[in-house]
Amino acid sequence: MDAWSRFLDAFFKWQLIERYLPAILDGMAVTVEIAAAVVITGILLGLVLAILRAFRILPLSALIVIFADMLRALPPLVLVLLVYFGLPSVGINLPSFAVLWLVLSCVLAAFAEEIFWAGILSIPKGQWEAARSTGIGFVSTLAYIVLPQAVRLTVAPLTNRTLAIAKNTALGMVIGVSEILSQATTGQSFAGNATPLTMGAIAYVILFIPVVVLGRWLETRFAWRRA
Amino acid sequence: MTSNRPPILEVRGLRKSFGHLEVLRGIDLEVLPQELVFIIGPSGSGKSTLLRCCNRLEEPTGGSISIDGVDLMARSTDINAMRRRIGMVFQSFNLYPHMSALGNVALALRRVLGRKRTEAEALALAALARVGLAEKANAYPAELSGGQQQRVAIARALALGPKIMLFDEPTSALDPELVGSVLKVMRELKAGGMTMLVVSHEMRFARDAADRVIFMDHGLIVEEGTPEQIFSGPREVRTQAFIAEIAR
Numbered sequence: 001m002d003a004w005s006r007f008l009d010a011f012f013k014w015q016l017i018e019r020y021l022p023a024i025l026d027g028m029a030v031t032v033e034i035a036a037a038v039v040i041t042g043i044l045l046g047l048v049l050a051i052l053r054a055f056r057i058l059p060l061s062a063l064i065v066i067f068a069d070m071l072r073a074l075p076p077l078v079l080v081l082l083v084y085f086g087l088p089s090v091g092i093n094l095p096s097f098a099v100l101w102l103v104l105s106c107v108l109a110a111f112a113e114e115i116f117w118a119g120i121l122s123i124p125k126g127q128w129e130a131a132r133s134t135g136i137g138f139v140s141t142l143a144y145i146v147l148p149q150a151v152r153l154t155v156a157p158l159t160n161r162t163l164a165i166a167k168n169t170a171l172g173m174v175i176g177v178s179e180i181l182s183q184a185t186t187g188q189s190f191a192g193n194a195t196p197l198t199m200g201a202i203a204y205v206i207l208f209i210p211v212v213v214l215g216r217w218l219e220t221r222f223a224w225r226r227a
Numbered sequence: 228m229t230s231n232r233p234p235i236l237e238v239r240g241l242r243k244s245f246g247h248l249e250v251l252r253g254i255d256l257e258v259l260p261q262e263l264v265f266i267i268g269p270s271g272s273g274k275s276t277l278l279r280c281c282n283r284l285e286e287p288t289g290g291s292i293s294i295d296g297v298d299l300m301a302r303s304t305d306i307n308a309m310r311r312r313i314g315m316v317f318q319s320f321n322l323y324p325h326m327s328a329l330g331n332v333a334l335a336l337r338r339v340l341g342r343k344r345t346e347a348e349a350l351a352l353a354a355l356a357r358v359g360l361a362e363k364a365n366a367y368p369a370e371l372s373g374g375q376q377q378r379v380a381i382a383r384a385l386a387l388g389p390k391i392m393l394f395d396e397p398t399s400a401l402d403p404e405l406v407g408s409v410l411k412v413m414r415e416l417k418a419g420g421m422t423m424l425v426v427s428h429e430m431r432f433a434r435d436a437a438d439r440v441i442f443m444d445h446g447l448i449v450e451e452g453t454p455e456q457i458f459s460g461p462r463e464v465r466t467q468a469f470i471a472e473i474a475r
Binding site for chain 1: 282313
C-alpha cells in the first residue's frame with residue numbers, strides 16, 4: 001500500500017464515513033443547539049451587565065467586574081468540570097447539556113460585557129451632553145444615542161469572541177454531551193481509525209465558516225453611512 | 228434693550244471648583260428677554276464653565292441659577308424639563324452620527340415631548356427650514372459640512388422651543404469660510420427675538436449683534452457694557468490688554 005492510500009485509509013475511510021455519518025449529523029444538531037443557546041443568552045447577559053455597569057453604582061459595578069475577570073481568567077474546561085461534578089454534591093443535578101450551556105453562557109457574557117463596556121466608554125462625552133442638554137434622560141440617552149453607536153463598534157470583536165466561545169461546545173465531550181467531538185471520538189475508539197475525527201473537523205468547518213462570513217457582512221452592514 | 232421685564236436667566240454668586248481649582252469665583256449675571264449677551268475672555272477664564280452651569284451640565288459648587296423664574300438648583304425642579312427650555316449649541320456640534328439630520332432634530336421631540344413620529348418629523352423639518360437646511364433632512368452628519376452640522380445642531384435645540392439659547396464657541400471648530408453661515412442663522416434668531424448667551428471669539432459678530440458684552444478673567448466678570456464700550460473704550464486694564472491682544 002502506498003503512502004497516499006495509507007493516508008486515505010487513516011483519515012478518509014469510505015466505509016467508516018458511511019457508518020458514522022448519522023452520528024456526526026446528530027452531533028452537529030446538538031452542537032448547533034447548544035451554540036445557538038449560548039450565543040443568545042451569553043450576548044444578552046453581557047449586554048445587560050454592561051448596561052447595569054453604565055449606571056455606575058459602585059457595589060454593583062464591582063460585582064460585575066469580579067464576575068467578568070474571574071470568568072475570563074478561568075479556563076472554560078475547569079468551569080465545566082467544576083460545575084458538572086460540584087453541583088450534585090450540593091443537591092443540584094443539572095443535565096450535562098444544561099451545565100455546558102450555563103457555563104459557556106457565563107463565559108461569553110463575561111467577555112461580551114467587557115466588549116460592550118469598552119464600546120459604551122468609547123462614545124464621546126459630547127454625545128451624552130448633547131442628548132442630556134435637550135432634556136433626554138439617562139436611560140433614554142443610553143438606549144437611543146449611546147448603545148446604538150456602541151453596539152456597532154463591538155460587532156467585530158464580539159463576532160470573534162462569540163466564535164471562540166461557540167467552539168468550546170466541544171468541551172461537552174468530557175461531560176458526555178453528545179455533540180460533534182463526542183460523537184467523533186466515540187466513533188474513533190470503536191473503529192480504531194481517525195476517519196470519524198476528520199468528519200468531526202469537517203462538521204465544525206461547515207458550521208462555523210458561515211458564521212465567520214456573517215461576521216464580515218455584519219461589520220460592513222453596521223458601519224453607518226459615511227460621505 | 229427690553230427693560231422692566233424679569234430676566235430669563237438670573238445667576239447669583241455662582242461658584243464652581245474642579246478639585247482645588249476654582250474656575251468660577253462668584254458670578255452675577257442677568258440676561259433679559261430677547262437680549263443677546265456675549266461673553267469674551269482669555270481661555271481658562273471660566274466662560275464655557277459658566278455656560279455649562281446654566282443647564283447644569285456642570286454642577287455648580289455654590290450660588291443660584293434661575294431660568295424664567297424657576298430655581299434650577301432646587302431639588303423639586305425637574306432638570307430634564309428645564310433643559311428643554313435651555314437650548315445648547317456646542318463647539319464640536321455633537322450630532323448623533325447614526326441618525327439623519329431629521330432624526331437628530333426629532334429625537335428629543337419624540338422622547339422628551341412624546342410627540343408622534345409624524346408630528347415630531349413635521350416640527351423637526353420646520354426647525355431645519357429655519358436654519359436653511361430643509362433639503363438636507365435625510366442627510367447623515369458625515370455627509371454635511373461643519374457649518375451645516377452646526378446649523379442642524381442649532382435646529383435640534385430650537386425645535387424644543389427654548390426660552391434661551393446657550394452657544395459655546397459655536398464657530399471655533401469651523402473652517403473660516405463656513406463661519407458666516409452659522410453667524411447668519413444666529414443673527415436671524417436674534418432678529419426673531421431669541422434670548423441668547425454666547426461664548427465666542429467672533430468679535431465682529433459681537434460688535435454688531437450683541438446687546439451687551441461681558442469680559443471674564445480668572446473666574447470673575449471683570450467688566451461689562453455695550454459692545455462699543457468694551458471694544459472701543461474698556462475701563463479695566465485687563466480688558467484693555469485682552470482687547471489689544473485680539474485686535475492684533
